[in-house]
Amino acid sequence: xxxxxxxxxxxxxxxxxxVTLIVFGLTWVGPAGAAAQVxxxxxxxxxxxxxxxxxxxxxxxxxxxxxxxxxxxxSLLAASLPRTLVLTGLSTLIALIxxxxxxxxxxxxxxxxxxxxxxxxxxxxxxxxxxxxxSVLVLFFAxxxxxxxxxxxxxxxxxxxxxxxxxxxxxxxxLTLVTIAIFARYMRSSALDSLAQEYVEAxxxxxxxxRRVVLQHVLRNSLVPVVTLLGLSFPQIVGGALVVESxxxxxxMGWQIWQAAQxxxxxxxxxxxxxxxxxxxxxSLLAxxxxxxxDPRVRDVQA
Amino acid sequence: MQPGGQATYIFPFLAGTVxxxxxxxxxxxxxxxxLYRPLYWxxxxxxxxxxxxxxxxxxxxYHGHQVTIRLKSTNKWSNGEPVDADDVVFWMxxxxxxxxxxxxxxxxxxxxxxNVKAASKYVVTMDITSPKFSESWFTNNExxxxxxxxxxxxxxxxxxxxxxxxxSDCTAVYDYLNSxxxxxxxxGSSPLxxxxxxxxxxxxxxxxxxxxxxxxxxxxGPTTPGHITxxxxxxxxxxxxxxxxxQDPTGSQTIDVGYLPTVDAPVPPAGANVGSNPSSLSxxxxxxxxxxxxxxxxxxxxxxTGQAPIFDQLYFRQAFQxxxxxxxxxxxxxxxxxKPTIGPVSDYPVTKYLSPQIANQGxxxxxxxxxxxxxxxxxxxxxxxxGTDTCIHAGTGAGECxxxxxxxxxxxxxxxxxxGIDWMESAVRELSSNASLAGIQLSLTAESFGDVVGxxxxxxxxxxxxxxxxxxxxxxxxxxxxxxxxxGDTLFQGGxxxxxxxxxxxQNNTLIQxxxxxxxxxxxxxxxxxxxxxxxxxxxxxxxxxxxxxxxTINGLDIGPQNSAFTITPEDWHYLK
Numbered sequence: 001x002x003x004x005x006x007x008x009x010x011x012x013x014x015x016x017x018x019v020t021l022i023v024f025g026l027t028w029v030g031p032a033g034a035a036a037q038v039x040x041x042x043x044x045x046x047x048x049x050x051x052x053x054x055x056x057x058x059x060x061x062x063x064x065x066x067x068x069x070x071x072x073x074x075s076l077l078a079a080s081l082p083r084t085l086v087l088t089g090l091s092t093l094i095a096l097i098x099x100x101x102x103x104x105x106x107x108x109x110x111x112x113x114x115x116x117x118x119x120x121x122x123x124x125x126x127x128x129x130x131x132x133x134x135s136v137l138v139l140f141f142a143x144x145x146x147x148x149x150x151x152x153x154x155x156x157x158x159x160x161x162x163x164x165x166x167x168x169x170x171x172x173x174x175l176t177l178v179t180i181a182i183f184a185r186y187m188r189s190s191a192l193d194s195l196a197q198e199y200v201e202a203x204x205x206x207x208x209x210x211r212r213v214v215l216q217h218v219l220r221n222s223l224v225p226v227v228t229l230l231g232l233s234f235p236q237i238v239g240g241a242l243v244v245e246s247x248x249x250x251x252x253m254g255w256q257i258w259q260a261a262q263x264x265x266x267x268x269x270x271x272x273x274x275x276x277x278x279x280x281x282x283x284s285l286l287a288x289x290x291x292x293x294x295d296p297r298v299r300d301v302q303a
Numbered sequence: 304m305q306p307g308g309q310a311t312y313i314f315p316f317l318a319g320t321v322x323x324x325x326x327x328x329x330x331x332x333x334x335x336x337x338l339y340r341p342l343y344w345x346x347x348x349x350x351x352x353x354x355x356x357x358x359x360x361x362x363x364x365y366h367g368h369q370v371t372i373r374l375k376s377t378n379k380w381s382n383g384e385p386v387d388a389d390d391v392v393f394w395m396x397x398x399x400x401x402x403x404x405x406x407x408x409x410x411x412x413x414x415x416x417x418n419v420k421a422a423s424k425y426v427v428t429m430d431i432t433s434p435k436f437s438e439s440w441f442t443n444n445e446x447x448x449x450x451x452x453x454x455x456x457x458x459x460x461x462x463x464x465x466x467x468x469x470x471s472d473c474t475a476v477y478d479y480l481n482s483x484x485x486x487x488x489x490x491g492s493s494p495l496x497x498x499x500x501x502x503x504x505x506x507x508x509x510x511x512x513x514x515x516x517x518x519x520x521x522x523x524g525p526t527t528p529g530h531i532t533x534x535x536x537x538x539x540x541x542x543x544x545x546x547x548x549x550q551d552p553t554g555s556q557t558i559d560v561g562y563l564p565t566v567d568a569p570v571p572p573a574g575a576n577v578g579s580n581p582s583s584l585s586x587x588x589x590x591x592x593x594x595x596x597x598x599x600x601x602x603x604x605x606x607x608t609g610q611a612p613i614f615d616q617l618y619f620r621q622a623f624q625x626x627x628x629x630x631x632x633x634x635x636x637x638x639x640x641x642k643p644t645i646g647p648v649s650d651y652p653v654t655k656y657l658s659p660q661i662a663n664q665g666x667x668x669x670x671x672x673x674x675x676x677x678x679x680x681x682x683x684x685x686x687x688x689x690g691t692d693t694c695i696h697a698g699t700g701a702g703e704c705x706x707x708x709x710x711x712x713x714x715x716x717x718x719x720x721x722x723g724i725d726w727m728e729s730a731v732r733e734l735s736s737n738a739s740l741a742g743i744q745l746s747l748t749a750e751s752f753g754d755v756v757g758x759x760x761x762x763x764x765x766x767x768x769x770x771x772x773x774x775x776x777x778x779x780x781x782x783x784x785x786x787x788x789x790x791g792d793t794l795f796q797g798g799x800x801x802x803x804x805x806x807x808x809x810q811n812n813t814l815i816q817x818x819x820x821x822x823x824x825x826x827x828x829x830x831x832x833x834x835x836x837x838x839x840x841x842x843x844x845x846x847x848x849x850x851x852x853x854x855x856t857i858n859g860l861d862i863g864p865q866n867s868a869f870t871i872t873p874e875d876w877h878y879l880k
Contacts, residue, residue, distance in 0.1 A: 070311040070487055071510050079510045135543070143550040143583055150551035151544060156509070167555055249544035251511050259307070262723075262751040 001292065008288050012281035019277035020058075020270075024051050027266045058274065064267035068262070073271035076256060081275070082158040084252035088241050092230070095179035102180070103187025104222065107195060108214055118184070126181035130243040134174040138247070141170060152250035171248040175241060182185050186229055190222040197221070224294050231281070231287020304563050305852075306545060309512030309538035310334035312482040313496050313505065315450045316397060316477070328782065333536060334872045335450075337503040337516060337811070338496075340524070342372070342391060342449040343442070345787045346866025349652045351595040353442065353787075356525055359386055359500070362447060363667060365438050370416075372427040379523045380453045381499050386420035390451035393467045395419045395429075397452070400466075400473035412445050435820035439827045443788035455498045456480055491515075502526070502874035503534065512538035512586040518874070529877040544861045549855055550583040559860055563589065563853040566725055570639045578639065582853070587855040591640060594852065595787065595867035596780040597649045597794070598692035599844035600718075601804030605764050607771040610716060614774075614804075618706075622678040623666065626737040628670035629848045635733075636726035637850055644846035646839030648831075652867050653848060656789050658832040661839050668842070675741040684714070691715060692742035714743040718775040719759075721752040726850060745775075752778055759803040776803065780849065784868050791815035791834060795843055806843040816840070 028047055057064070063073035102122070106115045125133070142150035149167035153160065161168065194200060195218055203213050242254030255274060260268035308329035314870065315335035344357035355362055360374045378386040399413045413419065415436075416429040431441065459479040466473040483495055490496050491507040502522040507517040514536040529559050537556065539545040541566040548554055549561045563581075568589070571578025580589045602614040613619050633641035642651040646661045655663065676686045683696030683704040692714040694704040704712070720731045728749070735745040750758070759776040763769040783789055792799055796815045797807030814834040821827040852869075856862055862876045 059308070064741045065485070069309075069510075069512075070485060074466050077512045139545050142547065142554070146551065146553045149554045150547035151554065151556065154511075154513075154556055156511075164555070247543055247547070249548065251538070251540060255540050263753050264757075 004292060005289065008285050009168070010256075012285045013280050015284075016274075016277050020055065020274055021051065023273045024054060024269055027270060054136045054270075058271075063271035063274070066265050066268045068260070068263050068265040068268075073267050076268060077253075077271065077275060079156065080252050080256050082156075083152070083161055083250050084241055084245070084254065086158060086168070086173060087152070087171055087244065087250065087252060090168075091175035091179055094172070094176045094182050096226075096230070098176075098303045099180045099183030100187055100219075100223070100226070103189075103226075104191050104214065104219060106184070106188040107191030107218075108210075119188075122181040122184045124181075124186065128178070130174055130178050131247055133177060134170070134244055134247045137170050137174055140256040150248075152248035154249075171244050171250060174247075175244050183229070184234075186226050187222060190216055190225045194218045194221045211219060220294060224291055227290045227294065228287050231283040231285075231290075233283075241276065304329065304332065304512075304536050304538050306539045306542050308333070309822040310508055310514045310536060311512070312484055313338070313486070313490050313508075314480050315339040315576070316394070316401075316452070316480070320765075322859075329785070332785070334514065336501065336870050337534075337873075338501045338505065339450055339452075340378075340501045341447065341785070342374075342451055343447050345443070345447060345784075346868050346870060346872075349593075349642070349864050349867050350654055351652075351783060351787045351866065351868050352654075359451060363442055365390065365441075368431045368436075369428055370431060370441065370446075371422075372429075374425040374451075376425050376428070377523055378500060380455070381497065381504065381519055382453070382455060383521075384454060385424070386451055386453075387424050387501050388427045389467050390453060391427045391449060392419060392421050393452045393454070393457055394449050396466050396468075396470045397473045397477055399470050401477055408652045412448055413447070435822070437790075437819055437821045437827050439821075439824055440788055440790055440819055444786035444790070444793075448785045448789055451500070453498045453500070456495060458566045500524075506533075512536075516873075523873070527875045527877055530874050531876055534873045549587065550581075552586055554594060559857040560862065561587075561855050563855050564725075565638050565640055565850065565853060566636070568638045568640060568853055572632070584855060587857055588864070589854060590854040590865070592852045592854055592865050593642065593651050593849065593867060594780070594782055594869050595649065595652070595784070596782040596849065597647070597789070598644050598780040598847040598849040599774055600777040600842045600847055601759065602806070603759075603762060603771065603774050603776070603804045604807065605762055605771055605805045606774050607764060608774060609716075610712075610774055612705065613712070613714070616681045616682070616708075618678045620845075622741070623738075624668040624842050624845060625671045625675040625678070625744070626741060627668070627734055627845060627847070628737060629666060629846070631670060631733065632726065632730045632848045636729035637848060640849040640851040641852060642851075644849055646835050646846075647791060647795055647843070648835050649783075649849065655828065656831055658835040658839075660832065660836050666727070666846075667840070668846070670737065672737060672740050675743075679714075679741070682688040687742040688740055691744050704729070713744070716743070716774045717746045717748060717753050717772070718777065719748045719750050719773050720777040721779065722749045723753045724754065724779065726778065727779065727795055730847070760801070762803075762805075775845070777847065782869075784870075787868065790818050791833070791838065792819055795838065804844065808841075811838055811841065811843070 061074065065072050066076060069076065102118055106118050110210070111116050138150050141147045148169045151167060152171045153164035153167045155161060155164055200213060200217055203217050241252055242258050244250070245252040245255040253276070255271040257269060259265070262270065310330055310333060311327065312330050312334065340359055342359050344354045345351050348353045353362065359378050360372050364371045372391065374387055374391070376385065380386060380803070395413050415432055417432055419427070419429040422428045440459065454467065457476060458464050459475050464472045464476050464721040480495070483493060487508050487510065490505045490600055494798045496505060499519055502519050502524065503516040504519045506517045508514045511676070516534045518530065518532040537558060542562070545561050546564055546567055548556065567581055569579050569581060572717040577589055577591050580587060581863050604611055629643040633639060633643065643666045644650070645666050646656050646658070650662060651655055679692055681688050681702065683694055683702055685695045694708050694710055694712040696703045697708060697710040698704070699706050720727065720730065722728065731747060735747055739747050742855050755778045757775055758770055758773050759778065761769060762771040764771055779795060786793060791811070792815055793801050795802060795806055795811060797812050814830070814837055818827060818834055821830040854865070859879050860876060861879055
């Protein structure tokens with residue numbers, strides 16, 4: 001297990017370095033001034049020297065400055081990361097809590113009325129753009145009924161964001177509903193595969209009840225692809241959060257990186273991409289670990 | 304704040320953007336000018352005229368080539384020092400030292416003056432070096448750029464400096480001030496930035512762009528009884544986000560003044576300037592403002608795709624303008640909140656700079672696909688509606704396509720446009736559709752605003768690596784600030800840095816030069832009208848509709864007429880009892 005973890009960690013580091021190399025390379029060959037903006041006075045160095053210099057700065061915690069916003073990338077990250085973490089973390093957590101039993105229920109009751117209704121609902125949210133869904137929620141719950149706020153939390157820091165339940169509800173609900181649909185569909189598909197496995201038949205032949213079969217044999221094995229999806233989906237969730245952030249006036253990671261890309265703010269683009277790459281690599285690593293825990297065959301084969 | 308805009312940079316020195324994009328129009332209009340007043344204030348009612356009452360100095364007086372600026376002795380900095388001649392000289396010296404700022408040009412301040420000096424405590428004099436010059440132009444487009452700076456800023460980290468007397472000291476002073484301006488979190492506490500002569504002081508600016516200003520109790524300019532004392536600017540991520548907040552009066556963050564997306568505004572009745580509010584905004588009053596700007600789409604007369612000679616032909620430009628449905632865009636995607644552009648000088652607000660002849664004749668090139676087809680057919684083109692027109696009579700004679708246009712040349716062009724503005728994207732698609740009906744094929748490419756502007760102003764055939772592939776580019780408008788006079792030297796004179804497509808003809812250049820050389824205001828007006836009457840019909844750019852900005856103010860808040868320079872003046876706002 002230790003060797004497995006070490007190998008996976010090294011792979012994650014290599015992926016992050018590769019991502020930084022590619023993104024840095026793009027700024028190098030990009031419009032005039034891009035490299036200078038990122039590097040400051042070191043714009044005339046050779047590529048490798050410049051890249052290593054930038055990497056050295058990053059390792060010291062210096063991600064550069066935003067030419068557009070007159071702020072250090074670090075302070076922009078400090079302001080936007082908590083909002084995105086809360087938004088995506090809460091919505092993903094709630095989505096998993098709902099999607100796993102929903103997907104499982106659909107699989108167990110395949111082709112029943114319950115399956116058809118739940119499938120219809122998940123299809124609806126799966127196909128609905130977050131912008132439309134969020135706008136509908138705002139119009140009804142904020143503008144018309146005043147149950148919740150029309151914009152996301154504006155307080156700084158994680159505590160300020162988390163405690164503002166009134167303003168946090170609608171953006172989290174928007175992202176959750178879309179994410180539930182994705183996870184529920186994967187869970188249903190995965191559970192159907194598990195239900196067709198021989199070990200399930202064997203369990204039933206041994207007299208195990210439906211509840212025990214589903215919770216002990218089907219659920220655990222069906223979670224493996226969902227966990228993998230979860231680990232790899234962080235960049236997609238941040239991408240999806242961009243729309244929600246834009247609609248709910250949340251200056252989060254997605255919105256900031258989009259603005260930076262639109263306005264040639266290369267230091268921000270590079271710094272935020274690095275953070276997302278690290279998050280994706282860590283997510284993938286954690287998924288692998290969870291995968292190994294859920295399925296001992298994985299670590300036994302790969303160790 | 305308007306979506307995407309926020310305060311980012313406090314140092315009100317226009318040349319201070321060396322390597323920094325942060326010093327934006329939002330900073331000037333919605334931040335810096337509220338703290339640090341320009342020498343001359345432009346904005347009288349809705350017009351972009353010099354406002355002597357708000358200005359820090361009396362209207363400049365010209366004696367031959369010498370201009371005399373007399374500052375009002377009543378104006379004070381918040382540290383008690385007077386706003387005097389040295390503060391103007393300080394700015395001029397720093398401008399001379401920082402020659403690579405965005406507003407510096409070899410033909411503008413301070414290169415076109417000499418012998419700048421404080422003749423007395425409140426009088427500055429300088430000699431204009433140009434043999435001929437227009438007093439109107441010099442006041443409106445040169446002196447308009449000056450923002451006096453307090454002596455408290457004439458220092459470096461090691462102590463007081465002497466930029467006011469020695470230009471050689473100014474670079475170090477600038478570096479110090481610029482470095483201080485990079486600490487956004489200290490804007491509210493910095494003793495430097497706390498010295499203001501405007502009606503507001505910064506209390507705080509956070510990294511999300513939320514700005515809190517407090518009224519400057521020692522403000523010595525004109526005041527409005529009952530004015531507000533705290534002014535907070537809130538940034539928004541999108542038009543929709545701001546509209547959502549406007550519609551939710553119970554939210555944790557409510558706003559008294561906000562912007563309404565045009566797409567959400569009910570169309571006003573025929574003939575009315577202002578229509579009703581959306582029903583969800585019954586607590587607000589709708590205000591319609593037009594900026595002092597010109598909306599147009601340049602042709603690239605220097606494009607290296609082989610199509611440039613077509614743009615040189617007046618009949619083609621007439622045909623192409625005939626395919627622009629300005630009224631359709633105004634009544635459609637702009638929901639009635641727009642005005643057609645009819646010449647090289649903005650016609651709304653109607654100013655004294657606009658030629659009466661142009662104003663009277665209005666839009667001469669309203670949508671007419673048949674006119675476009677006739678113009679093309681009469682000049683040697685085979686017109687193929689929904690196909691592609693081609694030149695069938697090459698040559699320079701009557702009924703022929705024109706110089707350097709070969710037989711078989713197709714009417715196919717690329718058009719790059721900025722994304723993110725819904726009505727403009729609709730206008731581009733409609734133009735493409737109309738053009739296709741006349742056999743002109745447009746290849747549309749959506750890019751970010753920065754990319755479009757970068758391409759449009761980045762074409763220089765003489766420079767290696769310059770991109771001159773674009774043929775038509777649309778990003779929006781040109782706002783006349785801090786050069787308020789719409790003389791053609793900014794946008795239409797050959798070689799002007801902001802002449803994106805490089806329209807360059809001898810007669811136009813001569814007529815523009817006449818406006819710059821016209822000494823007296825009467826001569827200036829006459830030459831402006833002569834120039835416009837000529838150039839309006841030459842269609843040097845594709846005229847586009849000018850959109851209004853829709854501002855919602857909560858009932859009971861009187862913000863008065865907003866000047867078209869869009870410099871906000873909350874010190875004049877007050878709640879009605």
